[in-house]
Amino acid sequence: MKFKIKKMNYKQILKYLKPLEQPIVAISFALVIGAIAMLLAKSNPLVVYGYMLKGAFGSKFYLSTTLAKATPIILAGLGASIAWRSNCFGIGGEGQMIVGAFVAAIIAIYLPAPMWIKFVSSIVGGVVAGGGYSLISAYLFDKFQMSLSISTLMMNYAGRFIVLYFIVNFFLDTSSTGGKLQQTYKIPEEIRFPRLNEDYALTIGFFIAVAVVILVWFLMNKTKYGYESKMVGYNLEFCRFGGIKAKKIMYLSLFISGVLSAFAGVSEVYGTYFRYVSGSLVSGRSAWIGLNAALISAYNPIGVLVSSIILAGIQTGGSAISRFTTVPLEISQILQGCITLFISAKIVIKWRRKNTNSKKLNVKGGM
């Protein structure tokens, strides 16, 4: 057999970079606006961005912090992508993360079993719980036409407080701080995600997340489910005529989406906190940043990976700025705000276009 060496011309290279086009545009847009804000505040944006870059990726330590931060964002971003791609516009990532993290922590702490069984059942239990939690919204939509975005949003709050109730009443760690912090005991050391290096925050969790990116890419682009869910996102009526059961796809998409978001929470328990700490997942905002990552990359998993890392970098880099310059920490929030703005603008445009389309679709026939 002869090997053919493929010559790549620039067109082909561009094709491979296509999924990154949108995130790069969105992020550049944010950086420009951020620069204007800095100029107004009389700082030199180049210097500030220089610090930011250094603080995010400039050393092994910073890089590992950024990647550790990116881990739950990637997973939550994948979760959002799976749902949104098939027109299930849920925003319940946070609730699913919380439920997943909580269930995983409780199983890991209390299940009387050998370590590896503990480990497997804790992870599986956590993600399935998150998936199941997401299915409630699917059911509410299916049976009562309750809007997915509303029900998932409510479920975020519900999840947070139900879990808090259980922790305070049944699973509170009363040893260390006398129960002042609303948190569980720690999970056994043997089963935590190992760090690559004791001094750095990075655990194997990040690499698992990268593996999940590849898995989700495969799921979206090669499998029957991937085809069906994509087509459901494109044209529901066409799917009905083609024999695709849209309801089944909705349940499946929301379940997988819940599983992935829950895994984001589980990875925080296993790699960052080693316990469930009430409020930590909310203040970390990974679910929402993940949704941003999904939106700017148009649900492309590779795009989600890259933009999650950049978004995490903006966060870690942002705290570096406040350490080295007089520019306040809030600059990273401004940048994120701009990215969200960019996304919303895109969604509005899309929504308007879709509206005109559906206006067209109301009439039969035509060319």
Place this chain on the structure above:
Amino acid sequence: MFLKMEHIYKNYGDILANKDVDLDLKKGEILALVGENGAGKSTLMKVLYGLEEATSGKIFLNGEEVYINGPSSAIKLGIGMVQQHFMLFNSFTVTENIVYGREPKGKLFFDMAKARQDVIDLGKKYDLPLDPDAVIEGMPVGLRQRVEILKVLYQNTDIIIFDEPTAVLTPQEVTELLKTMKNLSKMGKSIILITHKLNEVMEVADRTLVMRSGEKVGELMIKDTNIKELSYLMVGRHIVDKQVEKVETGETVFESIDLTLTDNKVSVLDNVNIHVKRGEIVGIAGVSGNGQTELVETIFGLKNCTSGKVIVNGEDVTNTSVMNVRNKGVALVPEDRNVHGSAALGTLTENSIMGFYHKDEFSKNGIIDYKVASQFTDELIEEFKVVAKNNKQTMSSLSGGNSQKLIIAREISQHSSFLIVSEPTRGVDIGAMEFIHNKLFEKRANKDGILLISSELTEILKLSDRVYVMYEGEVKGEFTRETANEEEIGFLMLGGNKDEV
């Protein structure tokens, strides 16, 4: 010369959709733009209406060069277009739709009473009566189109573009529309009409421009030409009606027994008993809206019937699922290719495997073999002469007729024993029409059964071995190829009774 387009070029990537096209239009003239699917007719009009920007070329109005960079600038210059897909707000009234975007100003908000009066006056002036307070929702297609026309007239345009306006109309509505066009031209409006129906061209147009592969290949005065010459110019060969060969019919592939559908106490299908045998094309004639759509949907598992049975290849499939019906050997070319037949944003490959992607040929263990799917799509494109660059382009980038060809290709290619085709040649050119008809005959020769629903009586009569006539959800009569005749069928279609004939 009133309007002049000069040396218009338009390319989409490597595709040259318009190649050095010149067009001119006089005041009060009706110009027909004809040509094969993908010839570039819609593209040329999109350039004129500002929906697409020409790669190069010039447009002159009254001798002055004009730059059109969007529909609003076209409208300002007096160029309007009756969209193929009506752009109407369904929950708004006729008046609101017509004045939308240019409402007469009142003291604070817009002056509704004046708007209403304007619409009434406009209707009177152009002899296009409409109820100004009617809501669009539920209006017949012909009336919606009238709203569109009035909307364009309200914009005070002198040039009106119609892109395949008759494709979705009933024969009566077509007659009305053609009358309207003549009327408008008499009142000084210039009209550009795109159509595949050459008899319409002969009836209303003053002049015609023939396009092929992006180029203008002919320009003729209607009084100096005829349908034969036009069709020859369009497709580059003569279209001859083939003698239909006889095919021995086999066992029954499809049968409906007392099929009844009641929707909100209204009887939509009333004890429909029909059947199709192997080697047979059975036509359903009827004015659209007499239960044909619902009949197809109940057969195909898209709607549950109230009572009765659907039998496919001897098996009862009544009220099961689309997937089950498909798996039993039924395929469907739906009436509306944009809404039910394709996903505009999907690639040609993604569109070509819908309904069949789960078959062993395309997928194993839940994994789709896109290599096979892509090859399969290329075969469809080649066999059905779909004008396309490659199978990765989106469905929306195909011309109207070409997307129809791909949909038909998809449903025929799976060798289902029973094929339902609804309006198979809507929007395709005469060459493609002949081609599609031949494909249907081929399928019949392969001893498959075909149920044909078409609002074109000529198409029904040409293709069908047997014809059922439907009126208000009932089968009013049955004819064989030998006994079928236009007058009698037409009479039954309009609600006449068989014994009165």
